[in-house]
Amino acid sequence: MTIEQRIGIIGGNGWLGSAIASAAVDSGAVDPARLTLSGRSDLSTFPAIPDVHRTNLNAELVERSDVVILSVGPAQFADVRIDAAGKLVVSVMAGITAARITERTGAAEVVRTIPNAAAAVRRSFTPWYATPPVSASNKALVQALFEACGEASEVPEESHIDYCVGMTGSGAAFPALLAEAMIAHAVTHGLPRAFAERAAAGVVAGASQLLARPGADAARIVQEMIDYRGTTAAALLAMRERGFDEAVAAGLAAASAKAAAMSKA
Template sequence: MTRPTIGIIGGTGWLGSAIARAMLKAGFVEPSQLILSSRSTTGLSGWPDVACTADNRELADRSDAIILSVRPDQFSTVEIGARGKLVISVMAGVPVATLAARSGSDRIVRAMPNAAAEIGKSYTPWFASDGAKAEDKELVRQLFATCGTTDEVFREADIDYLTGLSGSGPAFPALLAQAMMDHAVAKGLPRDIATRAAIAVVAGASQLLGAHYVSPEETVRAFLNYRGTTAAGLQGMIDGGFIAAVSAGLDAAEAAAVAMSRTG
C-alpha cells in the first residue's frame, strides 16, 4: 500500500501526539508524510521533519487522510474542506452524519483509541461509513495497529458503547486501584506501600490475562475453585455488588456517549 500523507488536527495534544509518535516509531509513515496542526507551530521533538501549521485548511489541502483529534466541544470551531478525502475522527460522541456534514467528505471513520496509545497498548475499535473504501479500511487497520490492537465494528452504536468501555483507558483500573489503596491504608498500611501493592495487582499481575491467553472467565473460575484467600476475596466482591456496580458504570458511560452523539 502506498502510504498517504496524513494530517492530524490537534496533532500536538496528548492523543494526537501519541498516534503520531506510534506511526513514526512503527515506520508506518515517514516524518515528511505527516502534518500536524496546532496553536503551537512546534513539531514533535525528535522528528524535526514533521510539518506543523496553525491553519487547519492548509493541513486539509496538503493531506490525503485527516485525523480529527480535538475535544468534541471544540469541533464546531474547526474549519476544513475534506471533500473526497478520508476523515478519521477520534473524538467521542460526534456521529458520522455530523462529521460528513462539517468536513464535506463521505469517507468517514469513527475510531476510539485510549490513553494506552502512548505506550502502544491501546485497544482501538472503529466504524466506517458506507462511503469508506476498502483501501480506507485497510489503512485504518494498519494505522491503529501501530498503537496496539484494533477491531472494526459494524454498527455506529457499538462505537458509542465502546467509548465508555475501552475508551476509558486507565480510568476504570485506576478506580479499582484507588479502592484497594484506600482499604489498605484504612487497615494501617503506609500509603506508599498500599500504592505499590495496588498497582502491582492492577497494572502488573493483570498483564497475565494477555500473556497466557486465558479468558477472564477462566481466570476467575480457577481462583474460585481453588477455594483460597483469593477465592474468598472474589466472592466477597461479588456478594458486595461489584458486578452490578461495573454494569451500572458502563451503562452510565454509554448513556453519556449516546447523549453526546445526539447533540453532536
Template sequence: MFSELRVGIVGGGGWLGRSIGAAMLEKGVLAPAGLILSSRSGRVEGFDAWPEVRLTMDNRQLAQQADIIVLSVRPEQFAAVEIEATDKLVISFMAGVSLDTLVARSGSRRVIRAMPNAAAEIGQCYTPWFASEQVTAADKAFTQAMFESCGGADEVFAEADLDYLTGLVGSGAAYPALLAEAMLAHALARGLPRQVAENAVRGVVVGASQLLGRDGMPPAAMVQAMLDYRGTTAAGLQAMIDTGFKQAVDAGLEAAAAAALRMQSRYSKASN
C-alpha cells in the first residue's frame, strides 16, 4: 500500500514497536525492505520471515535513511535519543511528551502523537492520534493505515483529548486485569479450585466482553437490560454501583489524566 516509503522505528526491539512493525508487514501496509528497526542490542525477534527488514543500533543512521520516523521508546529514554528529522514525518508513541517538545527535539514540524497499547500484539489495539497543522493528507493516510493494521484508530483534533486518552487507552489490558484480579480473589476466597476460578473469570472478562464490540449493544443499554431483568446479574451490578464502582473508575481516570499532564510538564522542562 505504501511500498515506496521507508519507515524507521526507534525502539523497534520493544514489544510495541515490534508488534506494529510486524503488523504493517503482515497486512501489506509496508514492504519489508521499507522497514528499518533500531535496537540497542542490534537484534529484533519476530522478523525471520522478512529478511529484507533492516536493523541498526544507530538512531541517527535510521533517521537519515527513513522517510517516516516512529518513536517507540519510554518517555524517560527520549532525552538520550538523538535524531535529526527536519522535513520528515515523526510519529511518537510516548506518553506525556507534548507536540511542542517533539517539534523542538526532532527538528520537524510534521509531528503526530499517538497512544497505542499492548493489544497491538494481537491485532486488537485502538489508537487515538493527534497531528500538528503541518502534517499532510498523505501523512495522515499512512498513520491511519499503520494503526488499522493492528486494530482501529481515530484522529482527535485537540491535544488535550490525546492527553486524556493516554490514561484511558494507554492502559491497555491493565483496567480489565484489575477487575479480573478482584473477581478471581473473591472466587478463590469462596473455595473454588484455582483452575475453575481462573477459567470463569477469563470467560467473563475476556470472552463475554466481546459482546461490547463495535457492532454490539452499547454498554449503558446492556447494563440497563441486565438491571431490568432483576436476576442475579442485576443484584451484582446494583451492589457494585451502590458501593461506588463508577466513582472508583472516575477517580482512576482522573488520576491517570493528571499524571499525563505532570509528565508533559516534566519532559517539556527536560528538553529545555
C-alpha cells in the first residue's frame, strides 16, 4: 500500500523517528516529498533522505501533515504544544495514554504504537492500538506504515500496548543481552573475543530465524530439543533451573511498571 496522506514525524531526527522515516521511504510506502520531519537540533543532524522537508517548528510540521507521528521521549511530551485537531496522531511513546494525547493535541483520532530498535533494519514487530474514532482507512494507513518497518498487528485494548512496552519494545534488546552473556562466558574460557562476538551474533541473529518459519512454535522447538536429551537439552534445563524464565518475566514486568509510572508523571 502506498500512503497518499502527508506524514509528519515530530522527533524525526531521533533514532526511532529516523528509522521510521527511512523505512517508510525505502519501502516505497511514503513518497519523501510528502514527508516532513521536525526536531529541536540543527537540521544537519536529520536523516539524509532526499526531498524530505525538515524544520525546527512543530507547528509548521502539523500544518504540512495529515498524519502526525509523535516520536519524542515521554519526558519531552509536556514540551510538545501542537493543535492537531482533525489530524490522525500516532504515538510511539511508552506510557503516555491516548486520553492524554487527545487532551494535549486536540486530535480525536489517536493511535498508540510500540515499535522497537529493529525498525532500523525493517525487522520491528509493532503492536498498535486505535481509539474508537479512528477510521478504517486510517487503521489501514497505520498498518501499512509499520509494515514498512517490519511487521505490525492491532491489539484490541490499550492496556495491551503498555504490556508490549516490555515484550516487543524493550524485547529487541534481549537478544543482545543473551549474546553479551555468551561472549563473556566464552572469553573466560580462553576464546578470543573477536571469535566469541562472531559466534554469538551468528547464534542469536542467525539461528533465531527458525522462529520466522511459517508455523514455527517456540514451545515445540524447545521441547523437541529437550526430548532429544543431548547437549542442547542439558543447556536449556540448566538455564531454566537457574531461573531463566523468572528473569525474563521480571524484565517484562519491570518494563510495564516503568511505562505505568511514565503515564502518571
